[in-house]
Amino acid sequence: MSISSTSITTTTVLLLILLFLNPHTAKTLPILGLDSFLTSQSHLDPKATNDSFLSLSSSLKKSLFSSTPTIPSLQISIPLHIKLVGSFPSNSHTLLSSLISNTLFSDNFNIIGFNPHHLSIKHSLHLDISHSSPSLSSLLFDTIKSQIDQTPSTLLRSTLHSVLYSVVDRIVKEDFDKEKGVNGVYVYLLNLNSQERGYAYKYGTGDSSLSFTKCLGSVWTGKDRYIWIDLAAGPVDYGPALSGDGVLPRGDFHPLAALHGRPKSQKTLLADLASLVWSAYQVLLVPSLRIPVTYENLLVVQFIRVHGAENKDMSGLDWKSVERTFMDEVSNGGLLLGDQSFKFRTYDASFEECSVCSYAISRSVNSYTSRFLFENYTLIVSEYLDSKRLHQILSDAQDEIKKAANVLDEEFGRVIPVYVFDLDLNKLMLLDRYHQSVAFKDMVIAVRTKSTQTVSDYSCNGRHVITQTRELVKPLVGSILQSMWGVAPTHLLWSPRHNSTLVDYTWSIGQTPFGPFSETSSLSFVQKDAARRNVLLTSLNYTITRVLDVFEVIAAHGGYQYLLRKGQHAEFVQRWNLLKYKLEKAVSAMSHYDFEMALYFIRSSDHDEYAIHSLVYLSITRVGSLSFTTIVGADALPGVVGGIEEGTNPVDMGFNGQLEGRTSNEGEQNMSEASEFETLEASPSPLEQFLE
Numbered sequence: 080m081s082i083s084s085t086s087i088t089t090t091t092v093l094l095l096i097l098l099f100l101n102p103h104t105a106k107t108l109p110i111l112g113l114d115s116f117l118t119s120q121s122h123l124d125p126k127a128t129n130d131s132f133l134s135l136s137s138s139l140k141k142s143l144f145s146s147t148p149t150i151p152s153l154q155i156s157i158p159l160h161i162k163l164v165g166s167f168p169s170n171s172h173t174l175l176s177s178l179i180s181n182t183l184f185s186d187n188f189n190i191i192g193f194n195p196h197h198l199s200i201k202h203s204l205h206l207d208i209s210h211s212s213p214s215l216s217s218l219l220f221d222t223i224k225s226q227i228d229q230t231p232s233t234l235l236r237s238t239l240h241s242v243l244y245s246v247v248d249r250i251v252k253e254d255f256d257k258e259k260g261v262n263g264v265y266v267y268l269l270n271l272n273s274q275e276r277g278y279a280y281k282y283g284t285g286d287s288s289l290s291f292t293k294c295l296g297s298v299w300t301g302k303d304r305y306i307w308i309d310l311a312a313g314p315v316d317y318g319p320a321l322s323g324d325g326v327l328p329r330g331d332f333h334p335l336a337a338l339h340g341r342p343k344s345q346k347t348l349l350a351d352l353a354s355l356v357w358s359a360y361q362v363l364l365v366p367s368l369r370i371p372v373t374y375e376n377l378l379v380v381q382f383i384r385v386h387g388a389e390n391k392d393m394s395g396l397d398w399k400s401v402e403r404t405f406m407d408e409v410s411n412g413g414l415l416l417g418d419q420s421f422k423f424r425t426y427d428a429s430f431e432e433c434s435v436c437s438y439a440i441s442r443s444v445n446s447y448t449s450r451f452l453f454e455n456y457t458l459i460v461s462e463y464l465d466s467k468r469l470h471q472i473l474s475d476a477q478d479e480i481k482k483a484a485n486v487l488d489e490e491f492g493r494v495i496p497v498y499v500f501d502l503d504l505n506k507l508m509l510l511d512r513y514h515q516s517v518a519f520k521d522m523v524i525a526v527r528t529k530s531t532q533t534v535s536d537y538s539c540n541g542r543h544v545i546t547q548t549r550e551l552v553k554p555l556v557g558s559i560l561q562s563m564w565g566v567a568p569t570h571l572l573w574s575p576r577h578n579s580t581l582v583d584y585t586w587s588i589g590q591t592p593f594g595p596f597s598e599t600s601s602l603s604f605v606q607k608d609a610a611r612r613n614v615l616l617t618s619l620n621y622t623i624t625r626v627l628d629v630f631e632v633i634a635a636h637g638g639y640q641y642l643l644r645k646g647q648h649a650e651f652v653q654r655w656n657l658l659k660y661k662l663e664k665a666v667s668a669m670s671h672y673d674f675e676m677a678l679y680f681i682r683s684s685d686h687d688e689y690a691i692h693s694l695v696y697l698s699i700t701r702v703g704s705l706s707f708t709t710i711v712g713a714d715a716l717p718g719v720v721g722g723i724e725e726g727t728n729p730v731d732m733g734f735n736g737q738l739e740g741r742t743s744n745e746g747e748q749n750m751s752e753a754s755e756f757e758t759l760e761a762s763p764s765p766l767e768q769f770l771e
């Protein structure tokens with residue numbers, strides 16, 4: 080059995096197996112005509128407002144009666160196409176394929192900020208590897224060569240030439256567009272001949288300067304579903320500056336550096352590539368959820384800026400640009416599902432108008448004393464805001480703040496207030512010493528002062544990363560993604576084997592709004608897909624949880640044959656099989672990245688689930704032997720019609736953590752020797768302490 084639930088004791092599991100798990104019917108057989116019936120229903124009633132069972136023909140009902148009810152086992156298959164570009168020996172694809180298949184197995188989707196961390200839905204990789212035509216690699220090689228030839232030959236600090244990523248991306252994307260009909264994600268592994276000089280990719284215009292760090296990388300994640308990795312570029316380095324959590328792409332041992340360092344046998348090289356693909360699969364294709372998120376028709380972000388009376392400087396805090404980042408994707412069909420809509424509202428209040436805001440800040444200031452070696456040992460006291468305390472005070476004073484900032488009440492939907500404290504201070508003050516912005520499950524808190532930059536404890540290209548502390552757009556985009564859609568940062572991953580959150584910065588460069596190394600706040604397919612997938616996975620998981628509850632109740636009564644009246648057996652079995660069929664259709668739609676169709680089937684299955692609950696519930700009250708509600712809980716009978724999950728609010732179900740830690744993104748600063756900027760001292764990473 081693939082579904083495990085801690086709430087089910089071993090004995091009941093055994094009972095369930097005895098009662099329901101008939102190996103011959105465990106796999107649902109295709110039922111003739113059911114597919115076309117449901118497809119036509121999805122056109123007639125796309126929101127699944129009506130119960131499709133009621134319009135089933137009697138012959139379809141009859142076929143649904145023919146198999147024994149079993150627990151659905153849901154597994155989403157993830158198609159991944161690898162394109163080998165350049166000098167790969169001709170048997171590489173078979174070798175690579177067997178290497179990857181040996182390390183990959185089906186596994187559960189995971190949630191970072193929720194216990195239990197695993198969902199009942201699994202994923203499995205479907206791999207396809209091919210060699211690309213030699214013309215693609217020579218075109219890429221020539222293009223990179225001409226870029227290198229154009230740039231002046233002496234660069235001061237860096238030994239790597241920087242090539243703008245877009246020159247390669249344009250070519251790769253063109254190739255990808257030819258494949259467009261194909262389902263799944265493409266990974267281009269570029270193994271081009273080495274250029275005369277070392278190079279790596281830059282992701283923005285301009286070069287590094289004393290106050291702006293431009294990190295070089297060798298990967299790109301597209302807006303469409305493709306990734307390219309240039310193995311000849313680099314070796315690049317980015318990660319924690321001295322020590323700290325986080326694997327970083329530095330050193331011969333990181334698979335990104337597979338082609339550098341000592342010469343390797345083909346087998347070793349391919350083993351490195353297999354591990355790179357494995358990592359991309361985990362982090363980009365089946366990313367962990369940050370928190371569970373339910374479907375809501377309306378999503379609202381309320382920007383609430385709290386500032387000094389005279390403080391009108393909005394540069395670095397351009398609401399429009401945050402809004403545009405999301406709305407661009409929405410208008411291209413990303414991020415939202417079904418009939419969801421997404422709204423931004425902006426408000427502000429001065430500290431005079433909002434006295435509780437000043438109170439919140441002054442109550443949350445903490446100081447940290449560190450010993451620092453300049454010429455001699457010196458004590459430095461730095462101040463920071465305790466985000467948890469701020470969160471507590473802001474939650475308690477919600478009504479007061481709303482009044483002060485004239486915040487309109489939103490009648491329904493998921494509302495995330497984004498509090499930005501724009502302080503008239505001349506010194507640096509961050510959240511929990513490192514963060515510009517912190518995401519909580521119900522709000523985002525960000526802060527800035529007049530201080531403009533600081534040295535972070537991250538480095539790339541051998542230099543410290545400088546954080547522009549007044550620039551809040553990127554940190555806010557990252558935090559909103561976490562709070563609104565449960566999208567995890569590209570450097571965080573829940574690892575069941577380690578029983579903890581892993582930090583790995585390999586993919587936090589290029590196109591990602593997360594982490595200190597990327598320069599762009601724009602979203603790639605990774606975030607866009609995760610936003611929608613997270614909602615569907617959460618809903619499916621609730622359905623499964625409730626289905627398991629019903630199973631448990633039925634098992635406790637010795638089976639449905641004993642619990643239900645004779646006349647109800649047929650409907651029960653038909654409903655059950657129809658529910659299972661729809662859930663499998665939802666999973667299959669997700670395997671095809673057809674999130675809308677998946678939503679339809681999940682909504683449609685709610686009717687069957689509700690009917691099953693009613694049948695069982697009524698029988699139990701009739702039998703009177705066991706209180707159903709004490710087992711399942713009052714909200715197991717959802718108000719299904721027209722939507723999903725009206726009864727339960729997952730976020731309230733025991734998740735009381737916040738979304739940050741090292742996670743919340745940027746501004747994660749702790750500082751080292753350099754002192755022309757504000758100083759913050761090094762400390763042990765706060766990660767463990769926040770993520771359970």
Ligand SMILES: *[C@@H]1O[C@H](CO)[C@@H](O)[C@H](O)[C@H]1NC(C)=O
Pocket residue numbers: 123124125128129
């Ligand atoms: C749902 O059923 C009602 C009653 O049978 C019908 O009037 C209505 O058109 C149906 N709605 C949809 C969207 O099919």
Ligand SMILES: *[C@@H]1O[C@H](CO)[C@@H](O)[C@H](O)[C@H]1NC(C)=O
Pocket residue numbers: 454455456
């Ligand atoms: C440490 O160095 C500073 C100057 O850098 C000097 O003013 C101070 O007296 C020194 N303190 C000690 C204890 O040597």
Ligand SMILES: *[C@@H]1O[C@H](CO)[C@@H](O)[C@H](O)[C@H]1NC(C)=O
Pocket residue numbers: 578771
């Ligand atoms: C995982 O860690 C948590 C707390 O750190 C602990 O309570 C739990 O038992 C661990 N689970 C496993 C499977 O080791």
Ligand SMILES: *[C@@H]1O[C@H](CO)[C@@H](O)[C@H](O)[C@H]1NC(C)=O
Pocket residue numbers: 083084085086190193194195197198199371620621623624625627729
């Ligand atoms: C997912 O389902 C499992 C099994 O039913 C349950 O134990 C777990 O709490 C669910 N997780 C969420 C986030 O609902």
Ligand SMILES: *[C@@H]1O[C@H](CO)[C@@H](O)[C@H](O)[C@H]1NC(C)=O
Pocket residue numbers: 319320321322323324536537749750751752760761762763764765
């Ligand atoms: C920065 O923080 C890390 C942990 O967060 C710490 O181990 C390290 O010593 C600090 N300093 C630098 C410069 O990385």
